[in-house]
Amino acid sequence: MENSRRRFLKNAGFSVLGVGAGSMLIGLSAHTAKAAGPDGGQRPQFSMGDKAMEAERWGMVVDTRKLNDSLCRKMQEACHSIHNVPEPVGESARRDQIIKWIWPTEFKHAFPGQEVEFLAEDVAHRPIVVLCNHCDNPPCVQACPTKATFKRERDGIVMMDFHRCIGCRFCMAACPFGSRSFNFRDPRPDIEDENPDFPTRMRGVVEKCNFCAERLAVGKKPACVEASDGALTFGDLNDPDSDVRKLLAEQYAIRRKPNLGTFPSVFYIV
Amino acid sequence: MLEKALRGSKKYWTWLLALAVLIAIGFFFYLRQLYTGLGITGMSRDVTWGFYIAQFTFLVGVAASAVMLVLPYYLHDYKTFGKITVIGEFLAVSSVLMCMLFIIVDLGQPMRLLNVIFYPTPNSMLFWDMIVLNGYLFLNIVIGWNVLDAERNGVAPEKWIKPLIYISIPWAVSIHTVTAFLYCGLPGRGFWLTAILAPRFLASAFAAGPAFLILLAFIIRKFTSFDAGTKAIQALAKIVTYAVIANLFFFLCEVFVAAYSQIPEHTAHLEYLFFGLHGHGALVPWMWTSIALVVAAIILLVIPQARQNETTLGFACVFVFVGIWIDKGLGMISGGFVPNPLHEITEYVPTVPEILITIGVYAVGFLVLTVLYKVVTGVKEELAG
Amino acid sequence: MNDKNKIIAGLVIFFLAVLFPFWFNLIFGAADASTAPETELTDKAKKAETCIAETEDMRTEHMQILDQWRDTVVRDGQRTYVAEDGKEYEPSLSNTCMDCHSNKEKFCDRCHNYASVDPYCWDCHTYPEETE
Amino acid sequence: MNVAYLYSLIAVVVLGLIAYAGVEAAGLDVFFGVIIPYLALIVFLIGFANKILDWTKSAVPFKIPTTGGQQKSLSWIRQNKFDSPYTTGQVVVRMILEILLFRSLFRNSRVGFGKGQHIAYKWVVWLWLFAILFHYSFFVVVLRHLRFFAEPVPFFVNFLEKIDGMLQILLPNLFLSGVLLLGGALLLLLRRVLLPKMAYISRPADYFPLFLIIGIAVTGLMMRYLDKVDVVRVKELTMGLATLQPGIPEGGISGLFYVHLFFVSILVAYIPFSKLMHMGGVFLSPTRNQANNTRAKRHVNPWNYPVKTHTYEEYEDEFRDKMKEAGLPVEKE
Amino acid sequence: MAETPKPEDLYQNIDHTMPDEAWEEIPPDLSKGKFCYPTKPKNLDYLDMPTPTKEEWSPADEEWPIPDNWQEIIHEGFKDRLEKYRSLKIFMDVCVRCGACADKCHFFIGTGDPKNMPVLRAELLRSVYRNDFTTAGRILKKLSGGRPLTKQVLKEWFSYFYQCTECRRCSLYCPYGIDTAEITMMGRELLSLLGLNINWILEPAANCFRTGNHLGIQPHAFREMIDFFCDDIEEITGVRIEPTFNRKGAEILFITPSGDVFADPGTYTMMGYLLLFEHLGLDYTLSTYASEGGNFGLFTSSEMMKRLNSKMFAEAERLGVKWILGGECGHMWRVIHQYMDTMNGPPNFGETPKSPITGTVFENAASTRMVHITEFTADLLRHNKLKLDPSRNDNKVVTFHDSCNPSRAMGLLDEPRYVLNSVCNNFYDMPENTIREQTFCCGSGSGLNTEEIMELRMLGGLPRANAVKYVHEKFGVNMLSCICAIDRAALPPLMDYWVPGVDVTGVHELVGNALVMDGEIERTMDLRFEPLNEETEEDADE
Known part of the structure; x- marks a missing residue:
């Protein structure tokens, strides 16, 4: 009864103003008030959870010396299968519209403009695995008109909000690393084994590597890192004691297109 | 006034019907694109913008060119343009409309379009583009319509129109500038990464737009009793002349920087466009045609006799328009994406559905343009008695 | 008068249109349409007794909750939800909701179809039956 | 200042409060959820049929179309077929243009006194635009509500919902028609209140349906976004009505819903007795639904009766001498 | 002609602002120069039409020479015409007062008199119709916009139905084709039943x-x-x-x-x-x-x-x-x-x-x-x-x-x-x-x-x-x-x-x-x- 009387008063107020036509605004503010203190109990809350791995700026070091074709395939397989990345097969598939989160390429494509003449044969033909650099200064985030792609200030991961992306592909033009892919068609038919724990995307949105944010939240390292047999090292770039920092301190590592000032968070030991 | 668009000759209705058919075809393919995704276009991972965005870029220029009539008329009281200012403004209206449609058909998730407004992002150039395009559309409709209406009724335009007209002048510049900024602020795209892109866009716009206006003036004269007047056409022709020369000059500056510095990131694109790269050269004949057309047009335009002769002027205008359309509507966007930042080459060729959708959008633009011009010429004829 | 028939014909057509619900349901309608379809609860759901909030609230507010979940998870990375009653959940449609309500057809769809609501959740998110 | 709108505003607010209090405080769920809607429908059907038949009973003595364009005369003069129709087919087109596109309203203009004794008539589109927005969105809203009155939901309702909710805004998905309806009604209201001429000619009967419709739209949106109701229970109730097995669903529905339903019922029952009958009347307007061909095809007046005339014989009798004198032929010498 | 002001003055004085009082409250202006002369009885006689008086009278007079049962005559005449003319019935019922007709009338443009807006001209008749012939009018009375037929209403009719030239311009703009010419014709027919006619029409x-x-x-x-x-x-x-x-x-x-x-x-x-x-x-x-x-x-x-x-x-x-x-x-x-x-x-x-x-x-x-x-x-x-x-x-x-x-x-x-x-x-x-x-x-x-x-x-x-x-x-x-x-x-x-x-x-x-x-x-x-x-x-x- 108490409840219904209160609702009556509220709604009566709404109705009076409502037909008087200015009520939506007032209604909205009343609604916010309700959200702040609903009937009984406390307001539901969100938190990080206990198992989550946290860092100030996640980063990765790729030891290219340890890479080979099968290892690259394994890492790609690990990543793509858990993230429901489609693998188009059959004649109708267009290779130039493929979706890639992580993939091997040649040195000259991974580091255009940094090719050295007379490069060691081994280096030139070694598969270099590339993925989103999770730049510290990401041009894709700057370009996005809806904040569908954004940098998580908490841990530096450049994320995609698939729900919000309007598919303008400005980010793809902005990314100097070709790390982003667009769903030119419905991906579902091309996903062999759907992983129910991770959403698929729908046609018309952009996607890319998310540094396995969903795994980090439950205390797991990125899938590619797990599958890399030690070729990939993952950790907090802002923590001097992290594995990545230690590795960087020991080895000379390069980044892709440093001249563009995007400050990638993925480093390569050549 | 819109009543005037509802009364017309058989030719008029046939033309509208033809456009409607094109729109219907385009719409049908757009529905298919909506349903199956942008996979039916020629775009790819590497060339993420294609024909649609290229047409958008080109048409922004056409839209901006209205300022070439508005500015002399309102700022310098250049009376000759008084008769045709509204023609320029309505050309801007239909062009901007097409621009917006091209952006919409290019979106992967058009139903989320309003996210641009719900999550305003001032650091994105696309956000600003949304603002300037909508603003420009509004300005030109309101100004054009009110001024014409006032003229028809023999009264002075509403007082609040005047400030809008002044705002529309820098606004016209802004739409093309912001559009250039879409491209020239992107790291890793050497072809666009040049401060001269916005000026170059404006120069090409002020050439192609007025050239198109001259052609439209000829067409209007042929089908109605409304004549823009030789003086106005010649004044426009001079604008075209200067602008197309400036455009070529800017282009040559680009070529010099690339060729002399020999920085691969800059040369590769020009090389691809004009000579082909690693055996890929789909655009080579087009680009040379463009250069040839522009050069031929300049020759025709700088010779006073040729410019004053309306036949040769007509040809020159067609050359300018087509030449610049190839440059901006084909080369500018593809050229920036090929080769990609990883020095891989994926060529882009529009697919048939993509072209039909494009034609459909153009048909919408021409439909609106025809209807608006029908109103204008109707009013002008009515006033002439 | 010759237009009398026309007018009455028009009136009849109009009334047929107005009374569409009555004859439509009589001819094509499902029996028992005036009682909402029963949603079936899985054993797991029955055992849990309450969802993450009161049933009454869940009926009207579940879409808002899911909307809030997706934003918080994706944008803030906060993947733990403490409900009003203090219990913790993973804010995930696929992993939490569908874990309990693994019978989408008999749970979600029945009401959604009845109320003609076609949410776009399933464009991206999977549900148990589909993957089997 | 004409404050006719106050009566109507107060009336609508009071009606809303009655329904709310009736359900929430007095528990009259059945009354407001079952009896009133059925009553409203019956009143509507009887009243509507009655009005139309009443109109039908009246004769159409003359063919009096208002011609909005060139008549059909000489073969080489272009007839304006749809503003000055000659055949039944052309009349049908004229009526379609009138009813579906509000052709006449589209001509609207506004008079203005310029400087130097110059009167101008400016074409104004606003009334037409608001009216189109309002009527079409209302129509779509009504059709969409069939989802509450049909099970299974017919395909065209689903289709309409898809189109109407095309833009993904808010949750539950916003239907554009609802917003447009509210917007259209508000614009029409503002027009009435703010334009002096409109305010002057407006009566309470003009404001009442507007406020009612605004009330319907606002309560509808509130149920969807603010004080949400359980649509499944709403559908149980409405399906009960539609299948003639009325009942109040278990658990009840909030009073807001009943306010909405009550407003709708009032509106429906109000139609036959008000200017809202224009929805039927527009079909029967003699200046629009007749062909401009009276000289070619005789129209029959059912009550045509003989009248006293001044015959030629009477005329000649009076003036025969003068006529003869003037050399005019006469019948009788 | 001599009394007519100069064109400039006449033009300057056109005023389209609406009066403060409701139009029902404003009596018709029947001062000299504002009305047409009533018909001479001989014309009525000749045409076998009802003749109110053999005397000359003027609309400016307070009392008009009308029969005592004038209200009944009008009511019956109105009823008769509602049955004979569907146009009248529909035009009485469907007007939504959208205002599209308001400034289409030349008399309104020229005089600024609100009752020269076609919508109000029709409302003169419509108010009586509502009062006498509709359910809503019987129940809601004034709220529905009805009013009883009084002598002032009759005078209003005489004044304003002889300020309409039946030109149908308003009808063109009306979304329902409501034709004020029809309204005016009916109004004049009703007035004729009482012998209220103007000489400039009846003499010819x-x-x-x-x-x-x-x-x-x-x-x-x-x-x-x-x-x-x-x-x-x-x-x-x-x-x-x-x-x-x-x-x-x-x-x-x-x-x-x-x-x-x-x-x-x-x-x-x-x-x-x-x-x-x-x-x-x-x-x-x-x-x-x-x-x-x-x-x-x-x-x-x-x-x-x-x-x-x-x-x-x-x-x-x-x-x-x-x-x-x-x-x-x-x-x-x-x-x-x-x-x-x-x-x-x-x-x-x-x-x-x-x-x-x-x-x-x-x-x-x-x-x-x-x-x-x-x-x-x-x-x-x-x-x-x-x-x-x-x-x-x-x-x-x-x-x-x-x-x-x-x-x-x-x-x-x-x-x-x-x-x-x-x-x-x-x-x-x-x-x-x-x-x-x-x-x-x-x-x-x-x-x-x-x-x-x-x-x-x-x-x-x-x-x-x-x-x-x-x-x-x-x-x-x-x-x-x-x-x-x-x-x-x-x-x-x-x-x-x-x-x-x-x-x-x-x-x-x-x-x-x-x-x-x-x-x-x-x-x-x-x-x-x-x-x-x-x-x-x-x-x-x-």
Whole structure:
């Protein structure tokens, strides 16, 4: 009864103003008030959870010396299968519209403009695995008109909000690393084994590597890192004691297109 | 006034019907694109913008060119343009409309379009583009319509129109500038990464737009009793002349920087466009045609006799328009994406559905343009008695 | 008068249109349409007794909750939800909701179809039956 | 200042409060959820049929179309077929243009006194635009509500919902028609209140349906976004009505819903007795639904009766001498 | 005329701000100059209409000479008409007061009187309808907008139904086609039931009933007038014309408004017809019995309209003609086009009209057998059957006033323009939203062409005059042509008042000027005896 009387008063107020036509605004503010203190109990809350791995700026070091074709395939397989990345097969598939989160390429494509003449044969033909650099200064985030792609200030991961992306592909033009892919068609038919724990995307949105944010939240390292047999090292770039920092301190590592000032968070030991 | 668009000759209705058919075809393919995704276009991972965005870029220029009539008329009281200012403004209206449609058909998730407004992002150039395009559309409709209406009724335009007209002048510049900024602020795209892109866009716009206006003036004269007047056409022709020369000059500056510095990131694109790269050269004949057309047009335009002769002027205008359309509507966007930042080459060729959708959008633009011009010429004829 | 028939014909057509619900349901309608379809609860759901909030609230507010979940998870990375009653959940449609309500057809769809609501959740998110 | 709108505003607010209090405080769920809607429908059907038949009973003595364009005369003069129709087919087109596109309203203009004794008539589109927005969105809203009155939901309702909710805004998905309806009604209201001429000619009967419709739209949106109701229970109730097995669903529905339903019922029952009958009347307007061909095809007046005339014989009798004198032929010498 | 203020003052004083009081509260202004004189009892008598009093009375009087049971009479009359006219019932019921009609009325534009908005003019009747005939009105009373029929309401009716010229301009803009002309007609019929009528309508009606024409011209005088025109024609052209009267066996009966026979500048139009028929050698006759095309019955009641109109078919039948040709007149054509065949048809004579000159069959007049003179002439011109010298009209810069009735009750728009463009070299239309179907009334139609309300007429005619002024100033228009006898009577004072320097003419006067007759002398004068050559030379120089 108490409840219904209160609702009556509220709604009566709404109705009076409502037909008087200015009520939506007032209604909205009343609604916010309700959200702040609903009937009984406390307001539901969100938190990080206990198992989550946290860092100030996640980063990765790729030891290219340890890479080979099968290892690259394994890492790609690990990543793509858990993230429901489609693998188009059959004649109708267009290779130039493929979706890639992580993939091997040649040195000259991974580091255009940094090719050295007379490069060691081994280096030139070694598969270099590339993925989103999770730049510290990401041009894709700057370009996005809806904040569908954004940098998580908490841990530096450049994320995609698939729900919000309007598919303008400005980010793809902005990314100097070709790390982003667009769903030119419905991906579902091309996903062999759907992983129910991770959403698929729908046609018309952009996607890319998310540094396995969903795994980090439950205390797991990125899938590619797990599958890399030690070729990939993952950790907090802002923590001097992290594995990545230690590795960087020991080895000379390069980044892709440093001249563009995007400050990638993925480093390569050549 | 819109009543005037509802009364017309058989030719008029046939033309509208033809456009409607094109729109219907385009719409049908757009529905298919909506349903199956942008996979039916020629775009790819590497060339993420294609024909649609290229047409958008080109048409922004056409839209901006209205300022070439508005500015002399309102700022310098250049009376000759008084008769045709509204023609320029309505050309801007239909062009901007097409621009917006091209952006919409290019979106992967058009139903989320309003996210641009719900999550305003001032650091994105696309956000600003949304603002300037909508603003420009509004300005030109309101100004054009009110001024014409006032003229028809023999009264002075509403007082609040005047400030809008002044705002529309820098606004016209802004739409093309912001559009250039879409491209020239992107790291890793050497072809666009040049401060001269916005000026170059404006120069090409002020050439192609007025050239198109001259052609439209000829067409209007042929089908109605409304004549823009030789003086106005010649004044426009001079604008075209200067602008197309400036455009070529800017282009040559680009070529010099690339060729002399020999920085691969800059040369590769020009090389691809004009000579082909690693055996890929789909655009080579087009680009040379463009250069040839522009050069031929300049020759025709700088010779006073040729410019004053309306036949040769007509040809020159067609050359300018087509030449610049190839440059901006084909080369500018593809050229920036090929080769990609990883020095891989994926060529882009529009697919048939993509072209039909494009034609459909153009048909919408021409439909609106025809209807608006029908109103204008109707009013002008009515006033002439 | 010759237009009398026309007018009455028009009136009849109009009334047929107005009374569409009555004859439509009589001819094509499902029996028992005036009682909402029963949603079936899985054993797991029955055992849990309450969802993450009161049933009454869940009926009207579940879409808002899911909307809030997706934003918080994706944008803030906060993947733990403490409900009003203090219990913790993973804010995930696929992993939490569908874990309990693994019978989408008999749970979600029945009401959604009845109320003609076609949410776009399933464009991206999977549900148990589909993957089997 | 004409404050006719106050009566109507107060009336609508009071009606809303009655329904709310009736359900929430007095528990009259059945009354407001079952009896009133059925009553409203019956009143509507009887009243509507009655009005139309009443109109039908009246004769159409003359063919009096208002011609909005060139008549059909000489073969080489272009007839304006749809503003000055000659055949039944052309009349049908004229009526379609009138009813579906509000052709006449589209001509609207506004008079203005310029400087130097110059009167101008400016074409104004606003009334037409608001009216189109309002009527079409209302129509779509009504059709969409069939989802509450049909099970299974017919395909065209689903289709309409898809189109109407095309833009993904808010949750539950916003239907554009609802917003447009509210917007259209508000614009029409503002027009009435703010334009002096409109305010002057407006009566309470003009404001009442507007406020009612605004009330319907606002309560509808509130149920969807603010004080949400359980649509499944709403559908149980409405399906009960539609299948003639009325009942109040278990658990009840909030009073807001009943306010909405009550407003709708009032509106429906109000139609036959008000200017809202224009929805039927527009079909029967003699200046629009007749062909401009009276000289070619005789129209029959059912009550045509003989009248006293001044015959030629009477005329000649009076003036025969003068006529003869003037050399005019006469019948009788 | 003397009392009428100066045009500038009149224009300046137009005020469109709405009064503070509700319109129901404002009594009608029945001071002198604001109303038409009531009819003289003899006219009512002659026409067997109810006569309230044998005395002269004035609407300015507090008490009107109406029967005690006047409310009952009106109520019964109203009820009767609701059954007879679906238009009335629907127009009473469906108005939504959207306001589209408000500023379309020339009387509202000119006077700013809110009750001259068509919506309120109809509301005068509608308020009583609601009160007396609707459920909502009976229950809700004033809230529904109803009000009882009081003497003030009756006076309001008298005032405002004689401030409407039944021009139908509002009806064009109304989304439901509500036609204030219908409302006004009904209002006037109801007033007639009490004998409340105006003299300027009933006198012509009574005349017409008796003599066949409004002006009461008796047969011999009619013939004399025409002979007089023939003398003038001979003087101007050297051609002698001998028209026939009441001749049996003629192919065509020609009927024109009697204004063309008796009042300048209509008489020049009459001369134009005569020249045209002579030029063609047409087998036609004039009638003294059906010597009136116009029909002031239209402004009284449908019964009176029928009574006056019956002469046309009767005379055509008596003379055994094949078809009827009608002259330039506005309301005459409303009656012929929309009422005649229904009221007095089907005709017992003749056949579908066929031009004896071109062989064109006028299918659009198949049943009524009556063709408009501009249809007839346009067809001749199309077939090059006329020898013309349009330069004889070069001293005139012409525009065309579409009369309300041919425009909005007939759709006769292009025919007169085709004729005008053939017979004169300087033709300019007025602004588009003031011509064709959107044309403005002369301000004096439907029987309001009377002197005592001159100021009102000038205000009602303002929109028309203003549009003429526009082309007068822009193109130098000095001649306003029209195809309506009332226009030819009403427009000259209107032009003199608002746009001095513009004359008024009928279309066929210009045809007559341009026609090159067989055996004519060199013309130095137009049909008005005005010299032709003054301005022609200047034009030739340009």
